[in-house]
Amino acid sequence: MSAALNSLLQKASIEDSDEVLAHCDASLKNTKNDIPTLQVKVIALLKLNRFEDAIRVFHQAGDQLKEQTALEYAYTLYKTGDTSKAADVARGLDSRGGQHLRAQVAYRLEDFATASEIYQTLARQPQNEDNDIRINLNATYAQLVWKGNRNLVKKTKAEREDLEGFETAYNAACLLIARGELGQAEVLLRRAKNLCSAADELSAQQKQEEILNISVQQLYVLINLGKIEAADQLAGEISSDTIPDVSIRRISTINKLVATRGSNPYLTQRLLENVPSLPVNDRLFGFQELLANKNDLAVNLACSKIEGIKRSTAKEINSVTGPSLDPKINLASTASAAAHAQNQLGRAGLKAILPLVDKRPHDVGLLATVIQLYVLTGNNGAAIHVMEKFLKKLDDSSSAAEQDIRYSPGLLATAVSLYALEGRKSLIENELSKAGSHWKAKQKPPPDLLKAAGISLLVRDDPDDIRLAGELFEALRKSHPGDKIVKAGLAASSSQQSTTDFLTPIERLTAGIDVAALETAGIPRSGTSAAAALLKRKRAEPSSMKQSKKRIRKSQLPKDFDPNKKMDPERWLPLRDRSTYRPKGKKGKQKQSAATQGTSEKPSDATATPERSTVATASTNAGSKAKKKKGKR
The missing domain is CATH 1.25.40 (Serine Threonine Protein Phosphatase 5, Tetratricopeptide repeat)
Incomplete structure (x- = not known):
């Protein structure tokens, strides 16, 4: 019966996967381990997106079915969240379908460099899936830039083919967002929406779902561009509850809360908690998860859940014994420091955090927090001292891993920035030189x-x-x-x-230059000819040329002004301070003589007094002693 059913199924053209599955189940009642029938059943389950049932069939059938349907088995593992095992199975697949699966698994494992290489290889061997390859390749490019591997992406702008479909336009916009070119990304996202609305191959429900996904990304762009009003309007149009993808639904909820600037942290926390937990096959990528965790910690701090944050971050911090550059651990360290400081900044925050430095001397996240607080208080010297003390410990370490941390780009950039604040150029050059010597022999x-x-x-x-x-x-x-x-x-x-x-x-640079024509047009042949003479004349002009006189309005001139008469240059000084001033009378002359230091003219006996002559002598001769005025003591 099994052989007859298999022959019938091979000749029949049944397109309904449910009907195929029913025939397979009927046949397997008599022969449970019939491999060809099990293969048909697995494929039918995959087409029906019943991945849990498919993996159950593989586990019950044994190794023979897994070996003969390795592609389907690897795909089932990938869709059920067992990505690492899926990568092991797909590693031996050389078919074109196997290469597609290997690229998808690498993408899910965040090995975007491998995924990009596979898609580039597939693109050099074009077949019917060229558009799909372009979509996936643009997605890997965007992820590479987000992960900090900008140098591995040769594509710098959207191509003409990217503007033909909404999926390619969307991924090209994601690449621009990763590069920070948000203005162009917004234009591409609007185009992607229009292309999606005009797509004939999509149903109305599918169009609505795709436009929602594009709007979530567009909302992120508007927020970062500072277009708050447009972001508020778009946030009101997005219904997060209708988004079928749970991960996109969570991102949508976060972006809407940021756009609407909710001031009630308790309500914000309640809205975040209402988002269902993410399934294993639809989790966020590393950089997205880190940002989501950062938002959760920030909301909990705003809700004054101090003790809860201390307990939740302690497990992450204590999981390592030495310095670490893991962003999750350093985020936990920063949140723990904020909890101990009870959200205080400045000196109050430092007073609460500094005791933690002695308990966790190798904590990179705590170090960054202390340095930041010192800089905010204007104490750059203390920040440099803390930084140099930490680097000295790493210098004394014999661990190769700690030496890599010592010269990591983040710590090095922090040290260089602190030295730049104080203008210590030589220390910056020394740090860069030592870092270059350390990294030049490394593989990556x-x-x-x-x-x-x-x-x-x-x-x-x-x-x-x-x-x-x-x-x-x-x-x-x-x-x-x-x-x-x-x-x-x-x-x-x-x-x-x-x-x-x-x-x-x-020769190539000067190929289109006519030297003879340039000389004929008046180009000087040497620097000592016309150009030098012109420069010499210009340098001599300021001393020989007369300065142009500033024109004065008649209303500002006195009535008896004579333009032919030279003005007194001391006309702005008081009369007694001018060089032409001559006092009149004996008293005036005596006052002028007494006010002038160093004079040799002696005053007359009739007007001189012992006190005045003594003071005049004391001001000109430091060695003489002034007489005291007689009187009661």
């Missing part, structure tokens, strides 16, 4: 850090520093052969011909 060095270190070393005149800069740029050339900064650094740090081969030849 941070490219931006090496570029900054190389540029800093090129500024110096020391041949050893220039040689080190050349080594850094040489290490970067292997992984970034087309980077213009790397090429320029190689050319500046080396005199070898091979490092300047990428430069445009001089």
Whole structure:
């Protein structure tokens, strides 16, 4: 009966998956382990999106069914959330469908570099799914930029093909958002909405769902552009409860709360708690989850759940014994510090947090919080002291992992920023030089850090520093052969011909220039001819040229003004301060003589007094002693 049913199913053209599944179940009542029938049943379950039932069939059938239907088995694992095992099974699939699945699994595991390589390989072998590949490739590009691997993305702007469908336009907009080009992203999102509304292949329900997803992303863009009124209006049009995707529903709820600027933290927390928990096969990506956790902690702090935050973050903090760059751990450290400070800033916050530094001397998140508070209070010196003390501990460590943390881009940027606030240029150069020496021998060095270190070393005149800069740029050339900064650094740090081969030849730059025509037009042949003479004449002009006189209105001139008569330059001074002033009478002359220090003219006996002559003598001769005036003591 089983063989007859299999033959019938092969010849029949049943398109209804439910009907196929019913025939398979009827056949499997007599032969439970019939592999061909089980294969048909699994495919029918996958088409019906009954992934839990499909994985149950695989587990009950045994290894033979898993081996013969490896693609379906890996896909079932992927859809049920067992992504790591799905990656192991898909690793041995070389078919085109297997490559698609490997790329999807890598994307879900946030291995966007691998997913991008697979999609690029598929794009070089075009078939009927070119549009799908373009959609997925743009998505991997956006994720690479969000994760900080901008150098792996060669695409810088939307192409013409991206503007033909709403999905490609949406993903191209996501790439622009990741790059920070929000204005262009908003334009593309509006276009994606219009394309989706005009799509004939979608039903009205499908159009509504897709437009909702695009609106959630558009709301994020409007908030970051500062278009608050437009964001408020769009937030009112989004109904989060009607979004079928739970992860997008959670993101929509968060963005709407930010757009409406809710001032009641308790209501905000209640709305966030109403979002259902995310399934294992539809969880947020790492950077999204980190932001969502940060929002949750911020809301709990606003609700004064101090003790609860201390307990919830303690488990994350105590999971490591040394310094860590894990953003989850450092976020927990920052939230714990805020809870201990009870949301206080300034000196009050520092007073509550500083005792924690002695208990957790290797906590990077706590270090960043203390430094930030010191900077906010204007105490940059204390911030530098705390930073240098922490770096000194890492310098003394023999652990290779801690040395990588010592010269990590985040800590290095913090140190450089603090030194820049105080104008310590030499310390900045030393830090960059040491970081470059550390990372140049590593397999995957941070490219931006090496570029900054190389540029800093090129500024110096020391041949050893220039040689080190050349080594850094040489290490970067292997992984970034087309980077213009790397090429320029190689050319500046080396005199070898091979490092300047990428430069445009001089013959090509001067190919369209007519030298004879330029000379005929009046271009000087040497710097000592017309140009030098013109420069010399211009330098001599200020001393020889007469300054133009400022015109004075007649209403500002006195009635008896004579333009031919030279004005007195001391006319603005009081009469007694002018050089032409001559006092009249004996008293006037005596006052002028007494007010002038160092005079040799003696006053007459009739007017001189012992006190006045004594004071005059004391002001001109520091060695003489003034007489005391007689009188009662």
